[in-house]
Structure formats: structure tokens, C-alpha cells
Amino acid sequence: MSNKKQQVPQNDVCNIAAGTVIEGDVKMDVHARLEGKIYGNLICKGRLVMSKTAYVEGDVICIDLITEGKILGDITVSQSVLLKASAEVRGDLSYDRLQIESGAILNGKCTRHEGTFNINEVSSKGKEMTKSKKNEKKSN
Numbered sequence: 653m654s655n656k657k658q659q660v661p662q663n664d665v666c667n668i669a670a671g672t673v674i675e676g677d678v679k680m681d682v683h684a685r686l687e688g689k690i691y692g693n694l695i696c697k698g699r700l701v702m703s704k705t706a707y708v709e710g711d712v713i714c715i716d717l718i719t720e721g722k723i724l725g726d727i728t729v730s731q732s733v734l735l736k737a738s739a740e741v742r743g744d745l746s747y748d749r750l751q752i753e754s755g756a757i758l759n760g761k762c763t764r765h766e767g768t769f770n771i772n773e774v775s776s777k778g779k780e781m782t783k784s785k786k787n788e789k790k791s792n
Contacts, residue, residue: 666699668706674775677710686721692738693725697771704738715771724758730771 664682668674672688683698686706694700696714706721720736726743727733733747737755742773744760752758 670703695771702739713771730769 662714666680666684666767668684668686668688674688674690675692677692677695678690681697683700684696685701685703686694686708688705689709691709693710694708694712694714694767695723696712698714699716699718700712700714702708702717702721702723704720706719708722709724710724711725711727712734714731715733716732717727717729718734718736721739722740724742724774727741727745727747728789729745729747731747732749733745733751735750735752735756735758737753739753740757742757742759742762745758746763746765748765750762750764767784
């Protein structure tokens with residue numbers, strides 16, 4: 653783990669609008685605002701902000717997460733997580749700092765790691781994690 657803060661230019665934001673549905677893994681090197689749906693893993697090398705209409709069915713890896721939406725999958729966050737009152741998370745959560753507003757739903761194991769980590773190392777393991785999870789589901 654490295655204490656060096658990871659930087660993404662503040663002006664670079666990928667917007668995925670409400671009504672948009674993506675099937676498959678998504679990888680972004682910029683900050684992201686999600687209002688649509690993603691059926692697949694999401695890797696964001698910046699801050700991920702999810703609206704109330706946002707939905708992810710898959711694992712999420714990012715530097716910071718602010719969500720009002722729904723995530724069905726494991727979440728790995730290098731720095732901070734904010735679950736707003738309308739947020740729903742069903743999966744394990746790994747983070748450095750965590751804030752949960754009253755009303756948010758978190759159903760999974762929480763693990764705090766000390767300091768930040770290199771998101772590139774985690775995201776390169778993402779496909780391996782996905783394959784092993786799919787194999788586990790098939791064998792059950």
C-alpha cells in the first residue's frame with residue numbers, strides 16, 4: 653500500500669446517463685458520474701458518483717465512491733466511501749474511510765485497509781476475480 657495520493661484531472665468526467673444500459677465490463681481512467689445501469693464489473697481510476705437511478709450488477713473498483721444507487725457485487729475503494737441514505741449495497745466492501753447515512757443498506761462484510769493502494773494493481777486482478785466468482789457460481 654502506498655500513501656501517495658492518486659490524481660485524476662478534475663475536469664475529466666465520464667457521464668453515463670439515466671436510461672443507458674451497458675452489458676459488459678467498463679474501465680475508466682477518469683472520474684465518473686453514473687445514472688444508468690451496468691451489468692458487469694466497473695473499474696474507475698477516479699471518483700465514482702452514483703445517482704439514485706444508478707445500478708451496478710458486478711464488482712466495483714475505484715478511488716472514491718459516493719453512491720445513492722444500488723450495487724450488487726463486491727466493492728474495493730482505495731480511499732473513501734460515502735453511502736447516502738438511498739444507497740443499497742449487497743456485497744463485501746473494502747475501504748480506507750467509510751461514512752454511512754441513516755437509511756442506507758449495506759449487506760456484506762466490511763474490511764478497512766490502512767492507507768491507499770495502487771488501483772492499477774487491483775484492477776489488473778479484476779478479471780481473475782471475476783472468472784473465479786463465475787466458476788464458483790457454476791459449481792454451486
